[in-house]
Amino acid sequence: MSSAQGFLNDWVESRVGLGSNISNSRNTSVSYNIKGCWIPLTDNGGRRSLGSREEQGSVRCRRDEDRLGWFPPHFDVSDRMARLVASDPVFRKDNRAMLSRKELFKNTLRKAAHAWKRIIELRLSEEEASEMRFYVDEPAFTDLHWGMFVPAIKGQGTEEQQQKWLPLAYKMQIIGCYAQTELGHGSNVQGLETTATFDPESDEFSFIWWPGGLGKVSTHAVVYARLITEGQEHGVHGFIVQLRSLDDHMPLPGITVGDIGMKFGTGAYNTMDNGVLRFDNVRIPRNQMLMRVMRVTREGKCVQSNVPRQLIYGTMVYVRQTIVSDASSALSRAVCIATRYSAVRRQFGPQDGGVETQVIDYKTQQSRLFPLLASAYAFRFVGEWLKWLYLDVTQRLQANDFSTLPEAHACTAGLKSLTTSATADAIEECRKLCGGHGYLSSSGLPELFAVYVPACTYEGDNVVLLLQVARFLMKTVSQLGSGKKPVGTTAYMARAEDLLQSRCSVQKAEDWLKPSVILEAFEARAVRMCVACAQSLSKFQNPEEGFLELSADLVEAAIAHCQLIVVSKFIEKLQQDIPGKGVKQQLQILCYIYALNLLHKHLGDFLSTGCITPKQASLANDHLRSLYSKVRPNAIALVDAFNYTDHFLGSVLGRYDGNVYPKLYEEAWKDPLNDSVVPDGYQEYIRPMLKQQLRNARL
Ligand SMILES: CCCCCCCCCCCCCCCCC/C=C/C(=O)SCCNC(=O)CCNC(=O)[C@H](O)C(C)(C)COP(=O)(O)OP(=O)(O)OC[C@H]1O[C@@H](n2cnc3c(N)ncnc32)[C@H](O)[C@@H]1OP(=O)(O)O
Numbered sequence: 001m002s003s004a005q006g007f008l009n010d011w012v013e014s015r016v017g018l019g020s021n022i023s024n025s026r027n028t029s030v031s032y033n034i035k036g037c038w039i040p041l042t043d044n045g046g047r048r049s050l051g052s053r054e055e056q057g058s059v060r061c062r063r064d065e066d067r068l069g070w071f072p073p074h075f076d077v078s079d080r081m082a083r084l085v086a087s088d089p090v091f092r093k094d095n096r097a098m099l100s101r102k103e104l105f106k107n108t109l110r111k112a113a114h115a116w117k118r119i120i121e122l123r124l125s126e127e128e129a130s131e132m133r134f135y136v137d138e139p140a141f142t143d144l145h146w147g148m149f150v151p152a153i154k155g156q157g158t159e160e161q162q163q164k165w166l167p168l169a170y171k172m173q174i175i176g177c178y179a180q181t182e183l184g185h186g187s188n189v190q191g192l193e194t195t196a197t198f199d200p201e202s203d204e205f206s207f208i209w210w211p212g213g214l215g216k217v218s219t220h221a222v223v224y225a226r227l228i229t230e231g232q233e234h235g236v237h238g239f240i241v242q243l244r245s246l247d248d249h250m251p252l253p254g255i256t257v258g259d260i261g262m263k264f265g266t267g268a269y270n271t272m273d274n275g276v277l278r279f280d281n282v283r284i285p286r287n288q289m290l291m292r293v294m295r296v297t298r299e300g301k302c303v304q305s306n307v308p309r310q311l312i313y314g315t316m317v318y319v320r321q322t323i324v325s326d327a328s329s330a331l332s333r334a335v336c337i338a339t340r341y342s343a344v345r346r347q348f349g350p351q352d353g354g355v356e357t358q359v360i361d362y363k364t365q366q367s368r369l370f371p372l373l374a375s376a377y378a379f380r381f382v383g384e385w386l387k388w389l390y391l392d393v394t395q396r397l398q399a400n401d402f403s404t405l406p407e408a409h410a411c412t413a414g415l416k417s418l419t420t421s422a423t424a425d426a427i428e429e430c431r432k433l434c435g436g437h438g439y440l441s442s443s444g445l446p447e448l449f450a451v452y453v454p455a456c457t458y459e460g461d462n463v464v465l466l467l468q469v470a471r472f473l474m475k476t477v478s479q480l481g482s483g484k485k486p487v488g489t490t491a492y493m494a495r496a497e498d499l500l501q502s503r504c505s506v507q508k509a510e511d512w513l514k515p516s517v518i519l520e521a522f523e524a525r526a527v528r529m530c531v532a533c534a535q536s537l538s539k540f541q542n543p544e545e546g547f548l549e550l551s552a553d554l555v556e557a558a559i560a561h562c563q564l565i566v567v568s569k570f571i572e573k574l575q576q577d578i579p580g581k582g583v584k585q586q587l588q589i590l591c592y593i594y595a596l597n598l599l600h601k602h603l604g605d606f607l608s609t610g611c612i613t614p615k616q617a618s619l620a621n622d623h624l625r626s627l628y629s630k631v632r633p634n635a636i637a638l639v640d641a642f643n644y645t646d647h648f649l650g651s652v653l654g655r656y657d658g659n660v661y662p663k664l665y666e667e668a669w670k671d672p673l674n675d676s677v678v679p680d681g682y683q684e685y686i687r688p689m690l691k692q693q694l695r696n697a698r699l
């Protein structure tokens with residue numbers, strides 16, 4: 001169930017918004033707030049001086065009373081929380097790269113405690129608290145507590161277990177993590193070696209285990225282990241295990257726990273205490289096994305409930321869905337920095353010695369940057385749709401309708417994989433788009449990359465997840481002749497026969513402006529790649545062997561299917577009423593850029609499957625180029641629309657006021673190396689070397 005349910009219900013009697021001390025005003029040349037983001041379309045050719053906000057025109061900001069479609073975050077909430085965080089010195093983050101791991105981690109604890117205090121003081125709603133966590137912008141143990149520990153108990157615990165554990169978790173009287181991965185097993189959950197053996201004599205389990213989880217904070221964990229009762233194995237299940245004393249935080253007997261050490265980058269994900277945990281005959285009461293899927297009786301008998309055992313993986317489905325929306329946020333942030341800086345940066349220029357050219361005006365810059373801008377919007381829309389799909393499946397599960405679970409699994413797995421891979425690559429591309437200054441820590445991009453890139457691995461390695469999508473697609477294809485009609489995101493496969501034959505109708509570049517033409521090209525490509533894989537698979541006597549042999553092609557087919565989902569949800573979004581002068585038109589342009597850029601990048605697929613001809617590919621490319629010119633005048637407005645504060649962006653290059661160079665200079669002097677003019681070590685190392693050379697020279 002969504003974390004939107006029951007949150008803090010036990011202790012917050014009424015939910016009130018923030019007090020009036022937090023400014024909600026913002027002057028800008030605006031027209032429309034779409035899904036919590038703001039599109040202030042400019043009328044000055046997009047070349048706003050990047051001056052202070054007060055210098056911008058002050059057309060009244062239109063609120064999103066008539067919000068559209070799937071569940072957009074409230075703009076007001078988001079804006080208020082961003083400002084609340086930005087104005088609070090405890091949430092300062094510009095010094096992260098300079099801190100030692102211990103200082104960094106302690107500072108994270110301080111921020112988490114302060115955030116919790118503010119949440120209580122201000123009686124924040126769940127939505128507000130969640131936005132606050134977003135703007136604090138620092139991975140912390142609380143993410144796992146709220147994001148995985150609580151959902152695991154909600155999804156896999158019985159009513160009775162929920163009543164016992166959730167109030168404690170909601171009040172943070174216990175802090176939990178999600179301990180599933182072992183030293184030797186992450187992707188292969190069924191291969192976990194940790195065992196939970198039921199001992200009917202004492203009514204307790206014993207564990208031996210090695211997890212990745214929270215190394216320094218959690219008092220409890222949901223631990224995944226293979227259940228053994230009466231000498232028989234019953235698959236992997238979740239168990240609530242207390243790790244540390246609630247009095248002095250010392251590990252309980254039989255438990256060895258600690259941090260796994262520094263990870264990629266400075267700052268970045270090192271604010272998180274990923275941990276190592278060893279159990280040595282730890283015993284827990286029987287009723288601490290999460291028993292919604294399977295119950296163990298007092299006698300040690302296993303009783304299967306009517307819910308599918310895949311529900312044990314339910315927490316991962318929930319988190320994968322949130323990761324898709326997070327991808328849009330991380331990507332929009334990098335794109336905002338790169339776009340603003342590209343408008344400030346000038347290189348080369350007219351031969352007559354006039355002002356140099358803004359690098360954003362180079363077609364190469366546009367062809368690298370604008371597809372990323374389009375992707376940020378595309379991922380936002382698909383993320384909102386996925387949230388809807390997730391809520392829908394959870395409601396169905398409650399009514400014992402499990403029919404849409406496989407699709408929900410395939411969509412969350414596939415879109416998590418697609419969007420995180422694209423976002424990680426995009427952040428790195430944005431760094432390069434900012435030239436040398438992008439490599440500076442103060443650009444904000446190196447840390448953003450370092451903190452973001454593990455999203456390609458956690459919650460399921462991206463390739464492993466695409467193979468899950470491929471499995472689902474092969475099943476769908478194999479059922480095509482059986483009368484079972486594919487539905488939801490695979491509904492297009494019902495038209496497989498037509499799509500296998502269809503010919504793209506494009507004759508001139510503008511024909512690529514028809515959503516139906518784009519959709520059909522993506523559908524035909526996906527269906528043809530899936531059917532080709534299915535045909536190759538059918539040649540193997542052993543399907544599992546075939547699956548392994550063809551896995552690289554299957555991954556490509558899964559990507560084609562997932563890209564189709566993103567394109568189709570973008571197009572669907574545009575079929576809705578979108579108020580605001582010119583907004584829909586801008587989004588349409590971004591939609592075409594998203595789709596045609598994918599087509600260009602994956603031309604091999606489209607050509608080799610015969611979906612389009614080389615001539616049509618060339619027309620698509622011509623059209624793509626012309627679309628970049630249409631985005632250019634509004635590029636700054638389209639990134640201002642994300643409404644990120646300078647605090648959140650954490651980037652000198654992405655500053656709203658465009659005052660990049662003086663601030664870069666200022667920032668450089670803040671480095672501890674510049675605390676003294678002559679560096680520490682001069683006397684020991686530099687001086688003797690120089691003197692030696694002097695002596696040698698004299699000789
Ligand atoms: C007060 C403040 C409030 C603030 C609020 C704060 C909110 C916080 C927001 C949340 C932020 C969260 C941050 C998260 C940080 C991330 C930290 C990272 C955590 C982790 O990484 S946890 C560990 C994750 N581990 C994995 O993902 C492992 C990946 N492996 C697997 O998922 C599986 O093993 C597998 C899917 C790859 C294969 O499994 P298995 O071998 O069992 O499966 P089969 O291939 O045999 O398939 C069996 C059938 O089951 C179906 N299936 C598989 N998975 C699922 C699923 N998840 N759901 C439904 N069905 C599933 C398969 O499709 C098969 O079906 P079939 O019909 O039989 O073919």
Ligand SMILES: Cc1cc2nc3c(=O)[nH]c(=O)nc-3n(C[C@H](O)[C@H](O)[C@H](O)COP(=O)(O)OP(=O)(O)OC[C@H]3O[C@@H](n4cnc5c(N)ncnc54)[C@H](O)[C@@H]3O)c2cc1C
Binds near residue numbers: 181184185188274459
């Ligand atoms: C920052 C971070 C935070 C994490 N937080 C948590 C947490 O809170 N709780 C938790 O339990 N875990 C956590 N994890 C662990 C994470 O979930 C796993 O690392 C992840 O699921 C990948 O599993 P693995 O490490 O076993 O990779 P592996 O499966 O060993 O992957 C290694 C390579 O093998 C390939 N591969 C694996 N299987 C196949 C296959 N069947 N076919 C083709 N290729 C394959 C992969 O594509 C990859 O290239 C975290 C990890 C990171 C990096």
